Amino acid sequence: MTSARKPARRPFGQAGREVDDVIAELGRKREDDVRWADGRTFGLVYDGGPTVHDVAEKAAALYLHENALNTHAFPSLGSIQSEVVGWTADLLNGPETASGFLTSGGTESILCAVKAARERGRIERGITSPEMVVSASTHAAFHKGAHLFGLTLHKAPVNDDWTADVNAMAEMVNENTVLVVGSAPQYPQGVIDDIPAIASLAAAAGANCHVDACMGGFVLPFAERLGRDVAPWDFRVEGVTSISADIHKLGYAPKGVSVILHRTKELRKFQTFLFDDWLGGFYASPNLQGTRSGLPMAAAWAVMQHLGIEGYVALTKQTLANADQVRAGINEIDGLVTLGDGAFHLVAISADPNDSDPLDIFALADALGRYGWYLDRQGPPDSLHSTISNSNTGVIEDYLDTLGRCVKEVRGTSTDDRSTTYATLD
Numbered sequence: 001m002t003s004a005r006k007p008a009r010r011p012f013g014q015a016g017r018e019v020d021d022v023i024a025e026l027g028r029k030r031e032d033d034v035r036w037a038d039g040r041t042f043g044l045v046y047d048g049g050p051t052v053h054d055v056a057e058k059a060a061a062l063y064l065h066e067n068a069l070n071t072h073a074f075p076s077l078g079s080i081q082s083e084v085v086g087w088t089a090d091l092l093n094g095p096e097t098a099s100g101f102l103t104s105g106g107t108e109s110i111l112c113a114v115k116a117a118r119e120r121g122r123i124e125r126g127i128t129s130p131e132m133v134v135s136a137s138t139h140a141a142f143h144k145g146a147h148l149f150g151l152t153l154h155k156a157p158v159n160d161d162w163t164a165d166v167n168a169m170a171e172m173v174n175e176n177t178v179l180v181v182g183s184a185p186q187y188p189q190g191v192i193d194d195i196p197a198i199a200s201l202a203a204a205a206g207a208n209c210h211v212d213a214c215m216g217g218f219v220l221p222f223a224e225r226l227g228r229d230v231a232p233w234d235f236r237v238e239g240v241t242s243i244s245a246d247i248h249k250l251g252y253a254p255k256g257v258s259v260i261l262h263r264t265k266e267l268r269k270f271q272t273f274l275f276d277d278w279l280g281g282f283y284a285s286p287n288l289q290g291t292r293s294g295l296p297m298a299a300a301w302a303v304m305q306h307l308g309i310e311g312y313v314a315l316t317k318q319t320l321a322n323a324d325q326v327r328a329g330i331n332e333i334d335g336l337v338t339l340g341d342g343a344f345h346l347v348a349i350s351a352d353p354n355d356s357d358p359l360d361i362f363a364l365a366d367a368l369g370r371y372g373w374y375l376d377r378q379g380p381p382d383s384l385h386s387t388i389s390n391s392n393t394g395v396i397e398d399y400l401d402t403l404g405r406c407v408k409e410v411r412g413t414s415t416d417d418r419s420t421t422y423a424t425l426d
């Protein structure tokens, strides 16, 4: 998108303002934001319903000011972290030895996994030029990790079904490989990679295998309980050494919380940073943060306790019904197709390549935006991404009607704006 010219810098007021006045202005600032509470966004915000909001807001109010930097001062946060991590380890079939930490989100969990793999390679195998192997669908956060922590990254293509091409990945593994990555599911098309094959590649090289279940961690365990066919992806797969799972996505907790799990405490050690050589005292750091808000941790604890496994199974049932309805509806619209096998909650909409005059999918996104529906543009190939969740319950028919209308409106038109929008700067 073309960025509008920035307005002149607004001076910071000399005098303070009344609480009501301040809050009223914040309210006005939000007027142009996406209307997630109406279910008209696919991703970004995940709405578990009124009682989930209630319990999260009450926990957030209790923990708004608390700091998990020092769990000796706030033992409640130590216990919150260890309980949430333990419940997640159970959901992901972690062995008794599994251990992990809470982080601020999927990206931080992934960065921790990359750092842990680098340290394990250095300490156990003497690797000074660490390398990692991912695929084209692997989340951008792994590239960020390679960039930050100085790893060379090799990127394999994907197969026709959008899963990682494991044969191509095998070609890229060498004696410097410290990390091999699979996703369950990957973000762009929502398919699960061949995790057993990826894990055995990593194990044969003595490297870590990280499964990125940022999206799937709080869906797949419940989909399995619902009797859905879920390809093996969690700690039951031998060779998987770490998994990331975001509670602030389909775990329905407010933003700022994810779990990074390692198969053993020994593997977890490579993630942490311990330091005792400055004037301020012993510094033990579980993740990338220093001062660390207790709010998201406590809110996640509260949401998980409120929902229980039964609550998550019910939300997942609704989510998958919503996703199935969206996929069926899209595939009935002339000119549109979905990409991938479409088993779970991610749906990528693309123009039907067999069309004599394929639709401009980004022009379609613009048209949907005019009706108040927000979808991320992604590619290649040009497609619109939707993360379906319980948030979209009750609006799907309206959405599909609008989608059909927009397809008719944009047929034969195109937009010059080819930019994609997963994340933006300012």
Ligand SMILES: *Cc1c(COP(=O)(O)O)cnc(C)c1O
Pocket: 104, 105, 106, 107, 108, 110, 139, 141, 183, 185, 186, 187, 212, 213, 214, 215, 246, 258
């Ligand atoms: C969302 C996501 C991430 C990144 O998580 P953030 O919480 O946005 O930092 C990584 N991998 C996958 C598959 C994701 O869906």
